[in-house]
Amino acid sequence: MPRLAANLSMMFNEHAFLDRFQAAADAGFEAVEYLFPYDHPAGVIAEKLDAAGLKQALFNMSPGDWATGERGLAALPERRDEFRDGVRKAIDYAKTIRSPLLHMMAGIADANDTAAIAAYRDALTYAADATAREGIGLVIEPINGRDMPGYFLNDFNRAIGFISDLDHRNVKLQFDVYHRQIIHGDVLVGLERAMPLIGHVQIASVPKRNEPGTGELDDFAIFAALDELGYQGYVGCEYRPAGETVAGLGWTRKLGSRHAGML
Numbered sequence: 001m002p003r004l005a006a007n008l009s010m011m012f013n014e015h016a017f018l019d020r021f022q023a024a025a026d027a028g029f030e031a032v033e034y035l036f037p038y039d040h041p042a043g044v045i046a047e048k049l050d051a052a053g054l055k056q057a058l059f060n061m062s063p064g065d066w067a068t069g070e071r072g073l074a075a076l077p078e079r080r081d082e083f084r085d086g087v088r089k090a091i092d093y094a095k096t097i098r099s100p101l102l103h104m105m106a107g108i109a110d111a112n113d114t115a116a117i118a119a120y121r122d123a124l125t126y127a128a129d130a131t132a133r134e135g136i137g138l139v140i141e142p143i144n145g146r147d148m149p150g151y152f153l154n155d156f157n158r159a160i161g162f163i164s165d166l167d168h169r170n171v172k173l174q175f176d177v178y179h180r181q182i183i184h185g186d187v188l189v190g191l192e193r194a195m196p197l198i199g200h201v202q203i204a205s206v207p208k209r210n211e212p213g214t215g216e217l218d219d220f221a222i223f224a225a226l227d228e229l230g231y232q233g234y235v236g237c238e239y240r241p242a243g244e245t246v247a248g249l250g251w252t253r254k255l256g257s258r259h260a261g262m263l
């Protein structure tokens with residue numbers, strides 16, 4: 001059965017960010033992920049994780065100025081120094097909160113622009129080497145252009161191409177089922193083919209990005225496929241609850257005994 005990580009950027013928004021850790025543990029989660037921890041000292045987050053008995057699954061490197069629409073710096077040649085500062089800061093946080101994975105966001109840039117492609121490759125190499133030195137894995141995630149217009153890494157095949165070309169054992173794919181379905185469909189075949197390269201999985205219903213089991217896909221067939229394919233990592237529950245978070249957790253009971261303790 002899959003190991004679930006609550007995504008605290010989307011779930012448990014009934015609580016202030018630092019209170020979401022205990023809320024997730026109380027609801028039966030063993031791990032958490034979220035977009036960014038940088039509004040809080042790493043030590044404070046580590047205390048929240050420890051107090052709640054939670055593991056950290058993953059978080060993202062700095063995206064630049066999120067409030068003004070920036071979505072990562074890796075493909076922006078003129079932001080190379082800032083990108084590298086962000087890598088070092090993310091690694092410092094990851095060491096303190098014991099995150100095994102970091103997600104490198106690409107940024108808003110023309111996917112066919114040669115300068116953006118060169119910057120992205122350079123950033124990937126830099127981040128792969130820096131994280132590998134610390135024993136932290138690096139993942140990249142294709143994101144659909146409806147939710148994030150203009151995002152550089154908007155195609156799973158391109159992401160796999162970048163990973164294969166780099167041939168660095170520390171770089172893997174973040175396979176978000178929601179984005180996969182919107183960009184390409186063919187989720188089960190996509191999972192099977194990419195499995196050797198997959199470092200992290202996330203799930204939500206399509207198209208509303210709510211609880212699994214409430215959209216156009218058979219999300220439980222996807223969970224079963226992950227088991228059959230031998231996926232060992234966490235599945236990040238990166239969905240916006242349709243109502244109150246805990247009230248919407250009934251879907252976890254369909255995953256079997258491992259989640260029997262969940263509300």
Ligand SMILES: O=C(O)[C@@H](O)C(=O)CO
Nearest residue numbers: 060103141143176202238
């Ligand atoms: O799918 C997503 O949106 C996230 O996993 C992310 O990291 C960027 O928003």
Ligand SMILES: [Mg+2]
Nearest residue numbers: 141176202238
């Ligand atoms: Mg995602």
